[in-house]
Amino acid sequence: MPGEPHTRVERAVTGGGEQSGPVEARETSGVTTAGLLTYVKAHGGPDAVVRLLECAGVSATAEALADQSRWFSYRTRVRLFSAATEVLGDPDVMFRVGAAAMRSGLAHSLLLVLRALGSPRQVFRRLPRAAAKFTTVSTMEILETTATSAKAALHLHEGYEHSALDCDYARGLATTVPEIFGLPTGVITSAECRVGGGRTCIYEVTWERRSRLPRRRRTDGAADRELAALRGQLRTLQSAATELVGSDDLDSVLRQIVARAGEAVLAPAHLLAVAAPGGGPPLVHSAGIPDDQAEVLARRLLGGEDLGPAAVVVDVASARRLHGRLAAVYPSPEASMDDEQAMLAAYAGHAAAALDLLFALDGARVEASRAGALLALAHELAAAADVDAICSVVADALPRVVGCSSASVMLWDPSTGQLQARSAANLLREPQGVFYETPLRPEDTPELVELLTTREPRIIRDADSSPAVRGLLAQLGVTDVVALPLVADGTFLGVATASWEAGEAPEELAGDVLVRLRGVGDQATSALQRARLLETVRHQATHDALTGLPNRVLFRERLLAELSSAAPGAHVSVLFCDLDGFKQINDVLGHAAGDELLRQVAARLRAAIRPCDTVARLSGDEFAVILPGLDDPSDAQGLADRVSGCFAEPFRLDGRDAAVGTSVGVAVHEAGSSAEDLLRQADAAMYRHKQQKGSRAPHHAQAPAGSQGGRQEDGVSA
Numbered sequence: 048m049p050g051e052p053h054t055r056v057e058r059a060v061t062g063g064g065e066q067s068g069p070v071e072a073r074e075t076s077g078v079t080t081a082g083l084l085t086y087v088k089a090h091g092g093p094d095a096v097v098r099l100l101e102c103a104g105v106s107a108t109a110e111a112l113a114d115q116s117r118w119f120s121y122r123t124r125v126r127l128f129s130a131a132t133e134v135l136g137d138p139d140v141m142f143r144v145g146a147a148a149m150r151s152g153l154a155h156s157l158l159l160v161l162r163a164l165g166s167p168r169q170v171f172r173r174l175p176r177a178a179a180k181f182t183t184v185s186t187m188e189i190l191e192t193t194a195t196s197a198k199a200a201l202h203l204h205e206g207y208e209h210s211a212l213d214c215d216y217a218r219g220l221a222t223t224v225p226e227i228f229g230l231p232t233g234v235i236t237s238a239e240c241r242v243g244g245g246r247t248c249i250y251e252v253t254w255e256r257r258s259r260l261p262r263r264r265r266t267d268g269a270a271d272r273e274l275a276a277l278r279g280q281l282r283t284l285q286s287a288a289t290e291l292v293g294s295d296d297l298d299s300v301l302r303q304i305v306a307r308a309g310e311a312v313l314a315p316a317h318l319l320a321v322a323a324p325g326g327g328p329p330l331v332h333s334a335g336i337p338d339d340q341a342e343v344l345a346r347r348l349l350g351g352e353d354l355g356p357a358a359v360v361v362d363v364a365s366a367r368r369l370h371g372r373l374a375a376v377y378p379s380p381e382a383s384m385d386d387e388q389a390m391l392a393a394y395a396g397h398a399a400a401a402l403d404l405l406f407a408l409d410g411a412r413v414e415a416s417r418a419g420a421l422l423a424l425a426h427e428l429a430a431a432a433d434v435d436a437i438c439s440v441v442a443d444a445l446p447r448v449v450g451c452s453s454a455s456v457m458l459w460d461p462s463t464g465q466l467q468a469r470s471a472a473n474l475l476r477e478p479q480g481v482f483y484e485t486p487l488r489p490e491d492t493p494e495l496v497e498l499l500t501t502r503e504p505r506i507i508r509d510a511d512s513s514p515a516v517r518g519l520l521a522q523l524g525v526t527d528v529v530a531l532p533l534v535a536d537g538t539f540l541g542v543a544t545a546s547w548e549a550g551e552a553p554e555e556l557a558g559d560v561l562v563r564l565r566g567v568g569d570q571a572t573s574a575l576q577r578a579r580l581l582e583t584v585r586h587q588a589t590h591d592a593l594t595g596l597p598n599r600v601l602f603r604e605r606l607l608a609e610l611s612s613a614a615p616g617a618h619v620s621v622l623f624c625d626l627d628g629f630k631q632i633n634d635v636l637g638h639a640a641g642d643e644l645l646r647q648v649a650a651r652l653r654a655a656i657r658p659c660d661t662v663a664r665l666s667g668d669e670f671a672v673i674l675p676g677l678d679d680p681s682d683a684q685g686l687a688d689r690v691s692g693c694f695a696e697p698f699r700l701d702g703r704d705a706a707v708g709t710s711v712g713v714a715v716h717e718a719g720s721s722a723e724d725l726l727r728q729a730d731a732a733m734y735r736h737k738q739q740k741g742s743r744a745p746h747h748a749q750a751p752a753g754s755q756g757g758r759q760e761d762g763v764s765a
Contacts, residue, residue, distance in 0.1 A: 072121070074183050076115070077114050077116060084113050085113075090135060095135065102133055104126065128213065128216065141215040143219060145217065149227065167233075179377060184204050186201075201217055203246040214250075225255075237249075305319050314335075317375055320346075348360065361395045362392075363402070373394075421567070428440055431578070434458070442471055443470075444567060445567055451546055454473065455471040456468075463486075466495055478522055481523070482519070506530075506557060525546040527547045528544050529546075531561075543571055588600070594649035594664050599665045605661050618683075620674040620677055622687055622713050623726070628707060629668040636700055655690055656690075672690065690711060710734075712733030714728035
């Protein structure tokens with residue numbers, strides 16, 4: 048007998064003493080409690096069952112106590128036995144309950160196993176194993192057997208208080224053994240409780256010889272009981288199959304498989320280990336085994352290890368696939384019986400068929416959900432207004448479509464040469480902040496170099512990644528990543544990633560997972576292309592093609608925005624200027640030189656204004672500047688002087704220096720005037736300045752509310 052497997056299994060299912068608290072110790076089979084309720088109801092009616100539960104003071108319901116797959120504590124058993132004696136008013140009731148067990152239609156699988164042994168004598172020889180199916184608090188020993196008698200000893204384990212009612216029940220059960228073979232009920236010829244004041248009870252049962260009975264009487268009862276047991280076993284299997292197929296929740300099905308395995312094979316513990324259909328840790332359900340030990344035993348089961356002779360193990364397999372393994376576990380090797388493996392295997396076949404159906408339905412639901420998610424993604428991407436919105440939609444869709452723990456979209460910035468996070472899904476706030484603040488550079492990240500050069504997907508695992516990536520994965524709490532390059536017309540746009548936490552990734556990431564990721568990536572690439580095209584069109588519609596400055600349309604939009612958002616007491620000013628002698632530049636040096644002049648003027652104006660200001664080219668050689676947030680209207684004069692100073696140095700055109708001047712006009716917005724008023728005032732001031740070339744300061748105009756003109760000052764031409 049292999050020592051280590053046996054030792055581990057024995058520790059898993061053997062407990063010492065009684066347990067208190069809401070969790071029932073697994074010490075008494077539900078076959079015992081179900082038989083008691085059947086007898087009480089038959090002899091006292093339904094009301095007697097209600098009184099029985101009240102008198103016993105147990106928390107279990109009648110439905111739970113009638114479930115043969117359940118187990119209860121020794122204390123619950125003794126309380127029920129005492130209550131039955133009181134409710135039915137019969138001091139010998141527990142002997143009668145035991146003697147009626149064979150006629151109660153319970154434990155069909157055990158009856159068939161015992162029937163196969165061939166004679167009462169052979170059954171008594173195996174009775175210690177059968178007793179272990181009903182209780183874990185006592186051990187039976189057969190002291191001697193003959194063709195018509197058997198002497199048995201029942202040893203109560205330490206930590207339990209002896210109950211005479213329990214002995215009565217055991218003796219009653221012993222008298223039913225001959226009934227299995229169609230013989231009359233046995234007779235107890237001697238009985239002694241607590242021999243020598245100890246924890247052992249001894250009794251002897253006798254029965255009639257088979258040859259003394261008429262042939263009809265000898266065979267009919269046995270055949271009837273065997274037929275009834277077969278029918279009962281069939282009903283049990285059919286009921287279990289119906290329950291399993293009728294559920295659409297995997298966790299519920301696995302719990303039912305374990306629960307109903309207790310009816311297929313009576314044992315104090317059962318264990319089911321099923322390989323997860325989508326990869327990841329195995330699905331483990333057990334009864335009578337602590338969770339931590341169940342996990343260890345499940346790994347051994349799925350690994351094909353032998354749990355030893357104390358366990359009956361069968362495959363949960365159909366014609367399509369091997370789902371896992373199911374085990375009935377006993378405290379010792381002597382508790383299992385012949386033919387139990389065949390019975391457990393028959394039940395496991397029903398369980399495998401149910402799992403086939405459930406996985407097929409679940410797969411169909413998942414695919415339908417993913418198809419719906421892809422359709423929703425297409426609609427959401429169509430409505431996304433910009434690149435950031437597209438990245439957010441794609442990241443949120445990836446877990447639904449791919450089935451990953453988290454996801455992200457990172458975009459390539461060619462100006463800085465780095466990959467920058469733009470959106471993430473299912474990351475906690477702190478890791479998400481780290482992700483956004485950690486750009487990836489080719490010089491630090493070989494994985495990025497490979498994505499840039501091959502443009503092919505890459506599977507990244509924390510164990511074999513570069514230090515930079517390994518550190519980032521650790522901060523994000525993920526171990527497995529599939530990175531898909533987003534490439535449009537040969538241009539590398541960025542990367543979409545699907546990631547998993549430790550132990551959650553499917554075994555195969557390069558198959559179906561990658562196909563679904565590509566499906567999302569294709570939509571993301573098209574949407575990013577469209578967004579960038581729209582951004583280009585939008586930029587062209589609002590910017591000057593020659594200088595890149597905002598055009599008149601965008602200038603007006605920003606002026607309206609500044610006017611509407613100006614804080615109380617703050618002033619918004621507009622500076623208007625055009626170039627002096629621009630026509631001569633075009634006539635003498637040509638239009639190419641004129642275009643270059645305009646580009647250089649735009650660059651100088653950008654350098655002269657504040658970050659919050661807006662400079663625009665309105666038309667030809669006319670430029671304008673929005674000056675928001677001025678505390679004092681006179682501050683506009685200093686900014687106008689700075690703009691005039693841009694023209695102090697000559698411009699370099701066509702290999703020669705060209706001195707170009709400017710005329711500048713300024714208008715400050717006051718309450719009641721509109722954006723159009725402000726532009727007209729600045730334009731008028733600029734023309735006055737052009738006409739007054741001797742002044743050293745640009746013309747400054749302030750218009751009163753609603754007026755078309757304003758206060759005039761001397762202007763200058765720079």
